[in-house]
Amino acid sequence: MKIRNYWNLRDFGANLWENASRPKRVAIALISIGFVALLPFMGASFLATPIASYDAVLVYPVGMFVLMSLGLNIVVGKSGMLDLGYVAFFAIGAYTMAILGTTTKLNTWEVMPIGIALSMIAGVLLGIPTLRLRGDYLAIVTLGFGEIVRLVLLNSSWSKGPNGIANVPMPPNIGPLKFELENQKVFFWVVMAMILLTIWMIRRLTVRRPGRAWEAIRQDEDAAELMGVHTLKYKIWSFTLGAAVGGAAGVLYASKNLYIAPEMFTLNVSILILACVVFGGIGNIWGVVIGATILGYLPDRIRFISDARLLVFGLVLVIVMNFRPDGLLPRKKREKAIVKREANA
Amino acid sequence: MRLEIKDLHVHYGKIEAIKGVSVVVNEGEIVTLIGANGAGKTTMLKTISGLRPVTTGQIIFDGKDISKVPAHERVDLGISQAPEGRGIFPGMTVLENLEMGKFHRKNRKAEMQEDLEKVYHLFPRLKERVSQAGGTLSGGEQQMLAIGRALMTRPKVLLLDEPSMGLAPQMIANIFRIITEINKTGVTILLVEQNAQQALQRAHRAYILETGNIVKEAKASDLLNDPAVREAYLGTGAH
Numbered sequence: 001m002k003i004r005n006y007w008n009l010r011d012f013g014a015n016l017w018e019n020a021s022r023p024k025r026v027a028i029a030l031i032s033i034g035f036v037a038l039l040p041f042m043g044a045s046f047l048a049t050p051i052a053s054y055d056a057v058l059v060y061p062v063g064m065f066v067l068m069s070l071g072l073n074i075v076v077g078k079s080g081m082l083d084l085g086y087v088a089f090f091a092i093g094a095y096t097m098a099i100l101g102t103t104t105k106l107n108t109w110e111v112m113p114i115g116i117a118l119s120m121i122a123g124v125l126l127g128i129p130t131l132r133l134r135g136d137y138l139a140i141v142t143l144g145f146g147e148i149v150r151l152v153l154l155n156s157s158w159s160k161g162p163n164g165i166a167n168v169p170m171p172p173n174i175g176p177l178k179f180e181l182e183n184q185k186v187f188f189w190v191v192m193a194m195i196l197l198t199i200w201m202i203r204r205l206t207v208r209r210p211g212r213a214w215e216a217i218r219q220d221e222d223a224a225e226l227m228g229v230h231t232l233k234y235k236i237w238s239f240t241l242g243a244a245v246g247g248a249a250g251v252l253y254a255s256k257n258l259y260i261a262p263e264m265f266t267l268n269v270s271i272l273i274l275a276c277v278v279f280g281g282i283g284n285i286w287g288v289v290i291g292a293t294i295l296g297y298l299p300d301r302i303r304f305i306s307d308a309r310l311l312v313f314g315l316v317l318v319i320v321m322n323f324r325p326d327g328l329l330p331r332k333k334r335e336k337a338i339v340k341r342e343a344n345a
Numbered sequence: 346m347r348l349e350i351k352d353l354h355v356h357y358g359k360i361e362a363i364k365g366v367s368v369v370v371n372e373g374e375i376v377t378l379i380g381a382n383g384a385g386k387t388t389m390l391k392t393i394s395g396l397r398p399v400t401t402g403q404i405i406f407d408g409k410d411i412s413k414v415p416a417h418e419r420v421d422l423g424i425s426q427a428p429e430g431r432g433i434f435p436g437m438t439v440l441e442n443l444e445m446g447k448f449h450r451k452n453r454k455a456e457m458q459e460d461l462e463k464v465y466h467l468f469p470r471l472k473e474r475v476s477q478a479g480g481t482l483s484g485g486e487q488q489m490l491a492i493g494r495a496l497m498t499r500p501k502v503l504l505l506d507e508p509s510m511g512l513a514p515q516m517i518a519n520i521f522r523i524i525t526e527i528n529k530t531g532v533t534i535l536l537v538e539q540n541a542q543q544a545l546q547r548a549h550r551a552y553i554l555e556t557g558n559i560v561k562e563a564k565a566s567d568l569l570n571d572p573a574v575r576e577a578y579l580g581t582g583a584h
Contacts (some may be wrong), residue, residue, distance in 0.1 A: 151443065153428075216445055219434040222396055226428060228449025230419035 010329050011283065024050060036192060040185040049300040055184045061296035063191035064249055069292035070198045070285065071245025076274065077283035077331070078206070079238040080218030081131070082139040084270050085146025089119040089243040091265035093250020095153060098260050108171035109253040112248060119247025122149075123240040131235040134221065144271055154262040164261025168254050189258050194252070198245050199285055205241075214238055236279040276318035279317060281327030290328055346372045346394070346407055346423065346501040346533060353402035355385075355392050362388045362555040365402070369533050370502065375528050377536040377544040379578060380554035386537040387429050389554070390504045393535070394426040395419045406502070420449045425503030427491040427508065429537075430555065435480025439471055442479050442490055446497025456499070464493040467523055485516035492523070502533045509540040521547050542577035545569045553578070 011142060024030050039047075043054035068090060075083045096115035100106050104112075130141045153159045160310065170179045178187045205211050213234040216224035254260050272295070280291015302309045320328065348370040355363035362385045370376045380386050391397040393404055394418030404412040411419060412562075434442050443461060447453035465472040468489040474482060479490060488508055495503055505524065509517040521543045528534050538544035545551055548565040553574065561568070568574045 084398070198459045202554050212445070212448065215437070216434055220432055221434040222429055223418045223434060225396060226394060226420065226426050226432075226447075227445045227494070229445075230415075230417045 003057060010281075010287070010332070012182065013286065014209075021157045033192075033196070037125075040188050041111040047301075048164075049297075049318070050304045051209070052300045052303060053182075053184070055188060057297065057300045059184045059187040059191055060253065061300070062187055062293055063195065063252055063296075064275055065273065065292040065296035066289050067191060067195050067198060067249045068246055068273045069280070069288045070195065071204065071242045073242075073277050073283065073285070073288045074202060074238055074245070074275050075242035076277055077210070077288070078218065080134065081235060081239065083142045083239070083242065084139050084267070084274070085149075085225035086242070086246055086273055087265050087267070087269040088146045088149040088152035089122065089246030090250040090253070090269065091149050091153060091262075092119045092122050093247035094260050094265070095159060095165070095250075096247070097251040097254035098168045099158070101169045101255065102167060103164060108251065112251050115251035116244045116247045119243040120240045121251070123243030124236060127236040127239040129240060130233060143267065143270075144265060151260050151264050153265070159262070162262060164259060164263075165254075168258050170258065171252075171255050178344060181258075183257070187252075190252065194248060195289075199289075202285060210234060210237060228327075275317065277318065281328060281329040281331060281338065283331040284327070284329055286328030287327050287331070293326075347405075348424075348502050348533070349403075349405040350389075350393065351403040353389075353392065353404070353407065354396055354400040355387075355388055356400045359413075360559055365388060366554070366557070366559050368535075368552055368559070370533055372533055373528070373531065375524070375534045375536060375548045375552060377537050377538055377548035377551045378554055379541045379544055379551060381539070381578075383556070384554040385557045386505055386539075387553055389428055390429075390506050390535070390537055394504055396426075402480075406463040417449065420498050423499070424504065425445065425495040425498040425500035425502070426504040427488075427495040427506065429506035429510070431487040431491045432485075433479040433482075433487050433490050433494065435478065437479055438476050439479060439482070439490060440475045442494050443497050449498065460497050460499065464496055467496075467526060468493050485512050485520070488512065488516075489522060489523075492520075492527075496527065496532075500532060502535060503527065505534060505536045507537055507539060509538060509543060517543060526534065541574070542569075545579075 017025065017028070018170050034172065035164070040055040040058055046053050049057045056161055068086065071089075072083065072086045093115040097111045097120050100111045100114065101108070126142070126145050130138060133141060154162055171190070173179060175188070177189070177220070179186050185277050213229045213231075214223065216227065216229055217231050217234060273292075276292035276295045277288050278291075279295055280289065281287020295313075299309055302312055305312065324330070350366060352450055352451040353363050353366045354361060366385075366389065368376070368378070368389075378386055378389060388397060395414065399412040401414065403410045405425065406422060411422065414422070434445065437481065439447070443464060444457070447457055447460070450456060470486055471493055474486065479487065482490060492503075492505065492546050508520050508524065512520065517540065524534060524536065525547050527573055533542045536544055536548060545568050551563060551565040551568050553561040553568070563571070563576070569579070
């Protein structure tokens with residue numbers, strides 16, 4: 001049993017954290033953050049990605065995937081709603097940045113709250129009528145929503161249709177930190193800050209009322225309602241927070257990529273982000289972070305085998321999910337049981 | 346705190362599950378609703394607790410029609426249901442399950458300990474298992490937890506959906522004894538059961554539900570001795 005515990009990274013990490021004193025915790029947090037912040041400088045090591053620029057890979061896909069997976073994890077992992085249209089919020093954020101960035105003088109940081117707000121509004125508007133649905137039905141509706149957003153962008157003149165929007169402005173420099181295409185370290189630090197902010201938000205909410213409500217909803221929605229949980233309200237909240245994170249990621253993405261088009265916001269993105277969540281460990285923040293990092297990084301790391309890389313990518317997914325069906329770093333055992341009972345006449 | 350259901354109709358899509366049922370539960374009573382599978386017993390409880398919408402008819406509680414009040418607000422009014430098949434939160438510990446019963450109350454900290462003690466007094470077994478996951482409890486313990494959790498909401502009316510389902514005979518007797526005990530503390534109880542024998546022994550009054558209609562209403566003790574009822578629900582055919 002002892003040996004097993006060493007392999008249980010989740011409990012190992014949790015014990016380390018819970019047994020640490022406050023200064024020790026601060027030290028662990030600062031060292032971890034420092035290490036991650038220095039990642040862009042480690043491009044010369046075995047981490048280097050052939051063909052693709054290493055620090056660009058760290059921003060997109062890795063950083064963006066982590067951010068979006070954390071957002072989607074609020075919806076799928078915390079409150080148990082299957083959302084297959086998450087890319088829609090990413091697209092709304094990205095187009096908000098592209099349109100406002102090219103037509104007004106607003107910079108990225110000024111567009112950010114607008115992009116987040118619009119994503120949240122879309123989340124609420126979609127949520128109110130559809131979150132009464134459960135399970136598969138909700139998955140289908142969200143899938144449809146993702147496609148609708150993409151098709152609207154593809155067919156509207158204000159979004160420049162299939163041509164997309166070019167010349168999206170970069171973020172203005174923060175003091176001495178310059179945003180450059182050739183050197184994306186600053187982008188990485190911004191994504192990292194957004195990831196930290198998201199993790200902080202989720203952790204705060206999880207131990208409070210919304211977290212308990214989501215947990216109850218995920219485990220048994222009817223029972224939650226019987227305990228006085230306003231299930232629809234909390235589901236909309238969860239959905240909207242997830243949307244906000246997706247929107248924020250979108251704003252930054254447009255400002256980094258400088259060009260966006262509807263083809264970047266296909267169903268594939270939703271599925272890939274969902275795969276990151278499931279692969280890492282649905283419902284567990286750190287699992288999701290690791291899952292998204294690996295799934296974002298791997299295809300670029302093995303790019304030298306060209307076309308075979310997607311095959312390898314798929315194989316890794318299949319093999320890992322076979323050996324660890326609950327993900328690399330699953331949530332605590334007792335939180336895992338999900339009982340879905342059919343409505344009984 | 347009288348609960349009165351007037352001419353209730355409930356549909357699942359086009360299928361009418363409840364076809365004009367009227368039931369009265371007076372304050373302090375144990376009223377039981379007995380019937381076979383598919384008679385509409387669970388639907389009745391779900392409709393009273395608000396999980397199923399009412400097609401037509403009224404649910405009058407404490408003088409007000411609550412048939413349009415959402416389920417989570419009915420808890421505040423004092424209606425609490427222990428759902429069928431237990432419906433506990435399998436991934437939460439016993440304590441966390443019980444704490445969920447206080448979710449709707451604002452000053453829950455103050456009441457929490459007091460009510461936990463009450464529940465532990467009724468179900469000492471739960472106290473032994475406070476930190477165990479709900480899903481790993483035995484069937485009888487899960488039923489205790491479901492009832493205990495419902496009591497944490499401080500209900501005026503407790504709706505129990507087949508508390509005896511799937512339990513060993515000894516556990517069934519135990520659960521029914523506790524139901525009587527809860528009733529004596531002033532909680533009105535509406536009990537849905539297939540186990541007519543036990544239910545009729547414990548209840549004051551009873552209704553018999555058949556395919557969405559009330560076919561009989563009487564004092565529970567009278568039904569126990571009614572030949573037709575004995576034939577249908579208490580004979581070898583009883584569950």
